[in-house]
Amino acid sequence: MLIRSVAHSLIPHEVLRPVLSFASRFLSSRFSNTLTLVVEENGFIRDELYDAAEIYLRTKIGPAVGRLRIRKTHKQKEFTLSLLNDEEIVDRYDGFDVRWKYICVRSSNCPTREEKSFQLTFPKKLKERVIGSYLPYVLARGEEIREEKRAVRIYSTDCPDKQGAYWGSVILQHPASFDTLALDSDLKRMIIGDLEKFVERKEFYKKVGRAWKRGYLLYGPPGTGKSTLIAAMANYLKFDIYDLELSSVYSNSDLKRVLLSTSNRSILVIEDIDCSSSKVHVRQDDGGDDDGGGGGYIGYYQGQELEPRLTLSGILNFIDGLWSSCGDERIIVFTTNHKERLDPALLRPGRMDVHINLSYCTPEAFAILASNYLNVDDGSHRLYGEIEELIRSVDVTPAEVTEELIKNEDVDLAFEGVIDLLRKRKTGAVVEEEESVQRLNGESSFDNKDVVN
Ligand SMILES: Nc1ncnc2c1ncn2[C@@H]1O[C@H](COP(=O)(O)OP(=O)(O)OP(=O)(O)O)[C@@H](O)[C@H]1O
Numbered sequence: 274m275l276i277r278s279v280a281h282s283l284i285p286h287e288v289l290r291p292v293l294s295f296a297s298r299f300l301s302s303r304f305s306n307t308l309t310l311v312v313e314e315n316g317f318i319r320d321e322l323y324d325a326a327e328i329y330l331r332t333k334i335g336p337a338v339g340r341l342r343i344r345k346t347h348k349q350k351e352f353t354l355s356l357l358n359d360e361e362i363v364d365r366y367d368g369f370d371v372r373w374k375y376i377c378v379r380s381s382n383c384p385t386r387e388e389k390s391f392q393l394t395f396p397k398k399l400k401e402r403v404i405g406s407y408l409p410y411v412l413a414r415g416e417e418i419r420e421e422k423r424a425v426r427i428y429s430t431d432c433p434d435k436q437g438a439y440w441g442s443v444i445l446q447h448p449a450s451f452d453t454l455a456l457d458s459d460l461k462r463m464i465i466g467d468l469e470k471f472v473e474r475k476e477f478y479k480k481v482g483r484a485w486k487r488g489y490l491l492y493g494p495p496g497t498g499k500s501t502l503i504a505a506m507a508n509y510l511k512f513d514i515y516d517l518e519l520s521s522v523y524s525n526s527d528l529k530r531v532l533l534s535t536s537n538r539s540i541l542v543i544e545d546i547d548c549s550s551s552k553v554h555v556r557q558d559d560g561g562d563d564d565g566g567g568g569g570y571i572g573y574y575q576g577q578e579l580e581p582r583l584t585l586s587g588i589l590n591f592i593d594g595l596w597s598s599c600g601d602e603r604i605i606v607f608t609t610n611h612k613e614r615l616d617p618a619l620l621r622p623g624r625m626d627v628h629i630n631l632s633y634c635t636p637e638a639f640a641i642l643a644s645n646y647l648n649v650d651d652g653s654h655r656l657y658g659e660i661e662e663l664i665r666s667v668d669v670t671p672a673e674v675t676e677e678l679i680k681n682e683d684v685d686l687a688f689e690g691v692i693d694l695l696r697k698r699k700t701g702a703v704v705e706e707e708e709s710v711q712r713l714n715g716e717s718s719f720d721n722k723d724v725v726n
């Protein structure tokens with residue numbers, strides 16, 4: 274102490290401080306039985322362990338910590354709590370304790386910059402276990418927590434916020450989930466099971482030499498939940514969505530560039546594949562084989578018909594060629610209202626792994642909608658039976674049913690609205706049927722025939 278104060282009075286502070294700090298570090302490392310690992314943020318290239326530790330330690334902040342930093346940016350949904358300079362956390366892992374301390378100091382080279390680090394201190398004898406087991410655990414947990422917290426984004430090529438890149442993105446605000454999706458439970462279970470199997474089978478895909486990707490074709494009439502299902506899939510897997518508008522793609526090489534700039538763990542969506550370009554299903558008569566090799570061009574760009582540069586084979590090449598082999602955990606989803614209009618090359622077995630038919634509302638789907646919209650969780654309502662019976666006999670989409678359910682908070686009024694819709698549909702269907710029988714019997718007028726044709 275005396276030496277310290279004498280030294281202080283004789284030697285300038287700027288010189289003394291680093292000397293004392295070095296001496297104290299030297300003495301403590303020489304004689305202490307603890308080891309301290311320093312994890313630095315590392316300026317330009319961020320340190321993976323630092324990032325993981327930062328995220329992981331936020332979940333370990335206990336009552337012993339007296340001061341914390343709290344912040345929230347526009348893009349974040351929740352507040353973020355983090356440690357302040359010199360604050361410590363003790364973490365227990367596999368029967369031993371480690372101590373983390375957060376250090377944030379001004380850079381000596383550039384005073385406007387902060388140098389941030391974590392100091393991890395533990396008994397020296399645990400060095401192997403900390404490096405071999407604890408730190409990999411921190412890395413893995415950090416990654417898991419980041420994935421849990423990460424907002425799902427939707428990318429599109431015409432997003433205003435794309436700053437020169439091919440894709441711009443916004444946070445996907447769609448609340449769709451498998452719980453609220455009105456689908457029959459078997460189909461729902463099948464889809465969830467398929468997705469889970471897909472994300473768990475990294476090693477399997479590697480072993481059998483297949484690209485780790487999966488293709489889904491969703492087909493069915495408008496308003497049956499195809500887009501809603503895609504949002505539910507993205508929210509479930511926490512995969513970003515890349516919404517590709519084929520009409521904004523100029524050529525095969527353009528398509529290549531656009532698709533190569535998508536990221537792993539994502540869902541590439543091409544909606545309305547039959548009409549996003551009216552020529553996807555019409556193949557050029559150039560002797561192209563069933564694989565779409567060279568045939569089937571899509572020659573539109575911003576509304577103008579162009580040289581046939583974006584071809585069906587360009588798209589197919591990506592489904593099972595270059596695109597699929599240059600990324601991991603990729604899902605591609607095509608949607609269509611008219612499966613029968615698609616080129617057989619797109620439907621060939623192995624191209625789209627799963628074909629999912631989203632169809633008209635069933636009693637089971639109606640039960641889910643009634644529960645979502647009106648909190649009606651059993652079938653005891655006086656109108657329920659009639660609705661179920663009508664739903665079995667007419668074609669009505671979930672979208673049409675939800676339009677009725679959303680009109681009234683009162684269950685009686687909402688259900689009456691649904692019954693009204695279903696009865697009208699049924700009467701319409703009967704009239705149509707009678708008209709078609711009349712036509713078959715040659716009783717229809719010329720006008721009617723014209724309408725049919
Ligand atoms: N199966 C469903 N479960 C829950 N809601 C649904 C379902 N189907 C449709 N809806 C409701 O109807 C709206 C329209 O559905 P959606 O856009 O998913 O239909 P789509 O099949 O993609 O139609 P399109 O073929 O016209 O693109 C949704 O916003 C949702 O509120």
Ligand SMILES: [Mg+2]
Binds near residue numbers: 499500501544608
């Ligand atoms: Mg849709």
